[in-house]
Amino acid sequence: MVQIEEIRRSFVSRLKEALAAEGIPEWGAGVRLAKMAKVTPKACSKWLNGESMPGGTKMLALAGALSVRVEWLEYGRGEMREAVTAQPVDHRIPPREFNLQDDKSYTGVLQLTARGSTGSDDDNSHVEIRGVLAFKTEWLRANRLNTKHLDVIYADGHSMEPTINGGDVLLIDESKIEPRDGQIFALQSNSKGTIVKRLVRSDFNGWIIRSDNPDKAKYGDQILSDEEINEVRIIGRVVWRGGML
Template sequence: MKKPTRTPLSACQLADAERLRAKYVERVKESRERGDKPTLNQTEVGERCEWKSPQSTVSQYLNGKVALNLEALVKLSVALDFEPADVSPTLAKGITRAVDSPAKPARNAAAANSSPTDTPFPGGADIEPVDEKYAFVPQYSAKAAAGLGHENPHVESVATLAFKREWLRIKGVNPKNLIVIYADGESMWPTIDDHDVLLVDKSRAEPADGQIFVMASADKGVIVKRLVQSPLGGWIIRSDNEDKGEYPDLMLSRSEINEHRIIGRVIWRGGDL
């Protein structure tokens, strides 16, 4: 079986790796100046993060071979003593480390004491303990076309995205049923933009009027569209983009909707403003 090709890191992810590498070099220099024996190294950092392959895992993050995810960012921020936003402003939006190290108090006490439930991402108080406060949803290389469709012949999990467990509970979803993929194209604009992150609930695989779904079909591949029930009982696959010359409605009979396998309902999307 052919091994899937690793998805190249984006410019933003490569910049995260460069900033992380700079923090690591800075901490190694400090360790050397203190006369630590041995000097701080990648293996020690990985062991502090409790990774099974400590040196290899740290090396892949430092050299931009694997994209940082929020769980790794939080662990590395404690191991190397930095604020998450200093390394990855994108991943760290809305979070502040609750502790700088096991023996140090939070730098931002106000942030550490706040944990609003109306936002999906962790706040300061959510960082410790990690697993109890938020769920890590697998983030896949697959794309759902807001356009003509994607075949996605090879799909791999490239990272995880963290969501507050309380936020997920309020939305009535089980983290085990969730995946994160990406939108590609402009057919769902302005609701969903090109490159937006899509949180998909795989347990919601039945058609529902007015809801947005990720679907797969033999001829179109994977698409993200809104389903609208027609007056005759069939379904309309509709793009939110008002340019119907470019993105026309697709009318389906009751039987034809079964030819489009619903992967799940889109319950949240995130992207640039």
């Protein structure tokens, strides 16, 4: 007789395989999947951790969100996906990079209205393109930064002082979504919105989301266990900041 634990483990394995096929990393998988399937992040976290399995309606929503066959996702029957058909290209998507006509030695990066909280929360429910910020093309090349993956946002708050001040301009590399000990990242939390914090590997298990501000009574650490990392999505690594000294 097949045990329920074995059924759940097999389902989790297929769910993670489908997420990987979509290019969705483990960090923040629950948050992304919840948005895609229109379910709660807590439910996705339980499914990814093998604590429970979705019912029929939610299983169908997961399969649709991940473009996989529901029979495969639920029972492991047949192939993961139906035959792939070509998708039309959406030409309405704005370019992620610009070559500045007046000076080819500079490249423009999208400047967004989004704010990364270094203090109070920012949910950035509506983000618009504010303009273009110019960077030296040679500097981008020297630092191996691809403008297709770059965005400019703004810091808001005091928790990352003295490293980052409120109002500072932040360059985010959205290709760098793997956690690195001691590096600063823009993160998306279901409970806190968009935040900018330093990630520190815990001596025990999981990660610490840390503020640089020495006032730990006000800006304390948040500890994430390895089971909780799918609830916080890494948007990208902060690779440059500009502001007053």
